[in-house]
Amino acid sequence: MSSSWPAHLDVGAVRFARPTANYEEVLAFYRDIVGLRVLAQWRNHSGYDGVVFGLPGAPVHMELLQFGESPRIPERDPENQLVLYLKGPEALAAACKRFADDGQTPVEAANPYWTDHGAVLFEDPDGWLVVLAPWTFE
Incomplete structure (x- = not known):
């Protein structure tokens, strides 16, 4: 099994994103309990609140987004x-x-x-x- 990306797919990082209806709680959970580093964070950017977590030294990120008055997951x-x-x-x-x-x-x-x-x-x-x-x- 190859340990590198295919030649046609020169990937530098991977980010998985998912919605949340509990922005503050999931921020605290993944930052303070799990211990993931916050790479980026924003509030009310075109109606979106978001945070991007990453692992030190690894180009893998998880993004959590909340949108709208009554966010749904x-x-x-x-x-x-x-x-x-x-x-x-x-x-x-x-x-x-x-x-x-x-x-x-x-x-x-x-x-x-x-x-x-x-x-x-x-x-x-x-x-x-x-x-x-x-x-x-x-």
């Missing part, structure tokens, strides 16, 4: 996930402690794959799941 689904692959059981324990210190409680995975492989899941303020998996793909 898609219905909750157990497969709406941000999966963070951690570098082993010690890294998993440290991450879980940070969540626990904030009063967060793990939630049950709908897909048994995660539990069978030692992952721990937490729910963000919109009901999307953060999966902490104690392995990486090499």
Whole structure:
């Protein structure tokens, strides 16, 4: 398996975006509990509030957007996930402690794959799941 992008697709970064109806809560969750770095943030730009999170040294970003007077998000689904692959059981324990210190409680995975492989899941303020998996793909 190749570890580089195809020659015709010279990608420098990847950003995933999704809506939120709980801007302040998800901002605090991903910034303060998960610990992601805020790369950009704006309020009322053409009616949009947004924040872009990134991982240090990695060109992967997550953008959360809120728009309109009564922001709406898609219905909750157990497969709406941000999966963070951690570098082993010690890294998993440290991450879980940070969540626990904030009063967060793990939630049950709908897909048994995660539990069978030692992952721990937490729910963000919109009901999307953060999966902490104690392995990486090499």
